[in-house]
Amino acid sequence: MQVTMTVNGAEVTRDVEPRQLLVHFLRDTLGLTGTHWGCDTSNCGTCVVLVDGEPVKSCTALAAMTAGHEVRTVEGLADGATLDPVQQGFMEEHGLQCGFCTPGMMLTARALLDRDPDPDEQTIREAISGQICRCTGYATIVRSVRWAARHGAGAAAEAPAIPAPAAPPAAEEVPA
Amino acid sequence: MQVPAPFDYVRATSVADALDLLERHGPESRVVAGGHSLLPMMKLRLARPEWLIDINDVAELDHVTRDGDWLRVGALTRHATLLSSALVGELFPIVHDAERVIADPVVRNRGTIGGSLGQADPAEDLTTVCDVLRARVVVTGRAGERVIGMDEFHRGPYETACEQSELITEVRFPIRPRSGSAYEKVERRVGDWAVAAAGALLVLADDGTVADATIGLTALGLEGCAVDAAAVLLGAHPSEEVFAEAGRLAAAASSPVEDQRGPVDYKRHLADELTRRVLRSAATRAGAGVLTATTGG
Secondary structure, X not given: OEEEEEEOOEEEEEEOOOOOEHHHHHHHHOOOOOOOOOOOOOOOOOOEEEXXXXXXXXXXXXXXXXXXXXXXXXXXXXXXXXXXXXXXXXXXXXXXXXXXXXXXXXXXXHHHHHHOOOOXXXXXXXXXXXXXXXXXXXXXXXXXXXXXXXOOOOOHHHOOEOOOOOOOOOOOOOOO | OOOOOOOEEEEOOOHHHHHHHHHHHHHHEEEEOOOOXXXXXXXXXXXXXXXXXXXXXXXXXXXXXXXXXXXXXXXXXXXXXXXXXXXXXHHOHHHHHHHHOOOOHHHHOOOEHHHXXXXXXXXXXXXXXXXXXXXXXXXXXXXXXXXXXXXXXXXXXXXXXXXXXXXXXXXXXXXXXXXXXXXXXXXXXXXXXXXXXXXXXXXXXXXXXXXXXXXXXXXXXXXXXXXXXXXXXXXXXXXXXXXXXXXXXXXXXXXXXXXXXXXXXXXXXXXXXXXXXXXXXXXXXXXXXXXXXXXXX
């Protein structure tokens, strides 16, 4: 069957099997391998992408079901060479170690900041509670999202371009 | 890699269209909404439908509406929508209690109330919530609607009164004055199925005694409500003593099985303890007088 959807702002049309999962459509059909494929059972959350702005586990959605909708993957976070503040925050605050959970974490953070530009630590922890970091780097992930909140996360265009000067260590409200 | 067996996919545009498609494609067709129960089953090949009928575009099924003494919730209403609805939280705090601990926030963006009730997993929370609130389920077929109580709708694990050619279209909750409700679950980690959970509704009379009460248990081997446990509350003033008796009877009514989430005696203990906790909370929310909550345990 033919599906058409918007992926990172561009309309794409492809022939797919109805049984193709969204995660494989993004990775294999479109070559967008930034979306990671993990547990395959909607537990780990590394496959999270935004569908119409909301985080969705793409291992548990069909490409066919997503037709007609807007999908945003980690490849769609940066604006050219300008990182989204969420990405910048993960750099500044060491929000990733092995990096496997990172795309899903960043997209959930993006969706959270879109509806709540200044979330507290508890709100961030709740928002990412469906996602697993097996490096257990949750404290730094939370700090990264807080960094983004403090640095104009509502508007990607205000984020510093790469390479960004290292931000001075800010007084953190999130304990180490 | 888990991939469903091949199937054909079609989108329904309305309830009538979905019913036509179910009729046309017959017993090997399945309806999909959030897909967070059906797709995992299809990936494990536990379900192999030949046709998947997607109802996500059926906007008439996505609503939360107050209609006199009833709250009408469309079957396609997402968990996240229920949790963010101030009206739902005000009328039925038990729904918010349960929704906060159903799966995780990302899954709640997709999963629906109709899907949860239709899947009828024995560890599923909204079935207990609907039992406790004495909700009615609207099941629609080509011949029209059936509005049935939970005792008729929920036939047991993975089985409901919704026939193959029918669609769950709405859940209706009666709005009761001077009522309070609560739900509490013990889970091993965020997003896991319940080790055990309990829910309760208390309706108070003008003199502050209990005019109506229901208690439900999740993942504890009890279908429907714990009738004997609720009966001891009727006519009594809410108190630790009567809650303890209700907890004891709820535990006696449970028949949990040992699994990786815990042994039988632990789960039976949870039935008792969680029943007391939700009764305390429901009583407070119903505006009951001072409770000796600190003496509980």
